[in-house]
Amino acid sequence: MKNQKTQKIRRCYKKSVWPSLALFVLFGCSCVGMVLTFVIGFQGFLVDSKISKIQENARNLGRMLDSYTNNGQRTIFEAVTIIERFLDEESDICITDENDQVLQYFGKTAPDFERAQNITIFDPYHIIPDLHLPGGERKLLLSFRELVGRSIDALKKSSYQDNDWMEEPLFHTYYWVNVPVKVEGYHLYYRDSLTILQKNVFFMNAVILIELLLLGIPALLLLLNVLSSIAMQKRMVLMLHQDPVTGGNNWNYFLEQSKRILCQFRNTNHTYAVVNLHMIRFQDYCACNGIKEGDALLKKIDGFLKANMDRNETYARFARADFGLLLRCESVEQSKKRLKKLLVELTGIKKDAMMSFSAGIYVLRPAANRKERRRRQIDIEQVYQFASAARGAMRGKKGEYIKVFDQQILQEQMWKHKVEETMEAALLGGEFQLYLQPKYHPVTKKIVGAEALVRWISPEDGMIPPNRFIPVFEENGFITKLDDYMISQVAKLRSEWKIQGRKMVPVSVNVSRVNFVKEDLAEHICHLVDGYGAEHSGIELELTESAFYGNKELLKQILKKLKMYGFNISMDDFGAGYSSLNSLKDLPIDTLKLDMDFFRGDDSLERGEIVVKETIRLAKALHMSIVAEGIEKKEQVEFLAEQGCDMIQGYYFAKPMPVSEFNQLAERDC
Ligand code: C2E
Ligand code: CA
Ligand code: CA
DSSP: OHHHHHHHHHHHHHHHHHHHHHHHHHHHHHHHHHHHHHHHHHHHHHHHHHHHHHHHHHHHHHHHHHHHSGGGSSOHHHHHHHHHTTSOTTOEEEEEETTOBEEEEESSSOBOHHHHHOOOOOSSEEOOTTOBOTTSOBOOSSBHHHHHHHBOOTTTTGGGTTSOGGGSEEEEEEEEEEEOOSOTTEEEEEEEEEEEEHHHHHHHHHHHHHHHHHHHHHHHHHHHHHHHHHHHHHHHHHHHHBOTTTSSBOHHHHHHHHHHHHHHTTTSOOEEEEEEEEETTHHHHHHHHOHHHHHHHHHHHHHHHHHHOOTTOEEEEEETTEEEEEEEESSHHHHHHHHHHHHHHHHTSSTTSOOOEEEEEEEEOOOSSHHHHHHOOOOHHHHHHHHHHHHHTTTTOTTOOEEEOOHHHHHHHHHHHHHHHHHHHHHHTTOEEEEEEEEEOTTTOOEEEEEEEEEEEETTTEEEOHHHHHHHHHHHTTHHHHHHHHHHHHHHHHHHHHHHTOOOOOEEEEOOGGGTTOTTHHHHHHHHHHTTTOOGGGEEEEEEGGGGGSOHHHHHHHHHHHHHTTOEEEEEEETSSOOOHHHHHHSOOOEEEEOGGGGSOSTTHHHHHHHHHHHHHHHHHTTOEEEEESOOOHHHHHHHHHHTOOEEESTTTOOOEEHHHHHHHHHHHO
């Protein structure tokens, strides 16, 4: 799930970052393009407008010359002579014959005839004197093209020298245009200057600058946006991969990384071990040293694992003090050996703390052939669950710290899965049945009570004993539903007994520790019992010792309320785990049930008898009644009778039985 989430966020960021980047690049390119076209366009426009102005001047000039030469009033030379005086300094006129040979040049900027022809230049008109045409005209000995080539820009720049810099020319050239005249046999050319001043360019630059600012600021903002979203993506990915407690890898990272590593090595012959590494009794460590110290220890473990990972191996914290490891190994034996070394070294990472670790392993062997390789899909989460199951299978086994997942554990897993699949329907279908195991008085041998015990009568699997399904229910929380059902069944039975006028003995019912997180548990039980109108005093609630380890204040509160409502409380399996004698002092407990382990094994019989004797004495002193469980031998009954034990529950007298059988027995033995 988490894995999918990271990929989703990554995909989403990729989706949002790349279009933004592309947009930015596109935007940048179009800005540059716009500026370039603007500059080129503006320059072209400037030049074009100047040229068209010169052409317009030439057309006007043509019209004027036509009117001056109208009906042969004047020759074209005379007409030009008159008009030229009114033209500005840089405007010249050149008259050529039909072959474009220069006849006369009018203007103040003379071509360099001297260098070419060694001739005198008349001012203001520059004429080549050696060729006399009929009518007194003289002809220049060069073509118009040559004339244009040799023109010297005598006035070039000179006229701008004293202007302020804005009026300085940046670009200056001359431009010749044909003057359209009606007079035949001559061509007229008009020359004018083409100048771009500093001020033109200055204004153009100012416009471009403003434009750049207008376009550049949003572009810059866009870029910043893109960069910040890239940085955010990096931060998000880091957050998604960081464990909030250790600062190291988190589970999400482990899943992604394992997938990557296994994909990469799919075609190789490497064996991998998926490991569930667990610190035993981390909760106790926290209880003794505080949560901060607990977190610091987890950080140390994380650091140790990090330092011990090879390339293409990974690890992460899964939950609490559980870590997942993906180790590369040669064989199962080698992986066990390496883990053993790791576990030993781990116990030494904190000198002043007593720590122990256990590990479950699931071995991923290389695929046997190509076909399997192609078809193989590894679900890392599932594999890790198998490794955890292997570790779980060691629970209660002393001296074993490493276990490899095997067929037996697989069977257990499959059973667990089946139980979870069918439990709801079984409860609704009445497959859970109430059995009663009588409790006898050790002296009178009469039934003085009973314990309600559940039996699952499955149409498929027959009678399933509680130890096959209660641990699964405690793990998945379904136990609370089953306990409610059993409490209701006991209440119903007691109200039936009352109606039937039977002799009533108190019935105890087990309440799992999982229930003791509900603040309104006492009210809830009350409600269930009251539903059948049963008396509270005839029902005893059995709590295992493990229930005394959670939130003690809440437990105290619930028990006090249950007592107030009239229920009796018994502490089940007393002496089995870590007996907290404090609980006896602080909590309102009516009955102590001695765990059956007190009566198992005969090697330390004498010592065991002393413990039982003293425990009974302690219970008596605290005004508690005492029940001995798991009694199978006559001598045990006699010993317990001697010690003043109040009740005996065990196979010596009777096994758990269906209600109908119990009723018959009670008729006889009550
Ligand atoms: P428990 O509450 O300690 O119940 C006593 C267990 O000891 C019962 O096992 C009973 O059959 C067994 N027993 C009694 N006398 C002897 C004896 O002389 N020898 C031997 N070997 N065993 C004896 P059972 O019925 O299999 O139940 C096992 C455990 O399952 C119970 O231990 C209890 O913790 C749990 N359990 C059973 N029914 C329920 C239930 O309705 N709700 C909850 N929460 N737990 C239940
Ligand atoms: Ca019990
Ligand atoms: Ca018990």
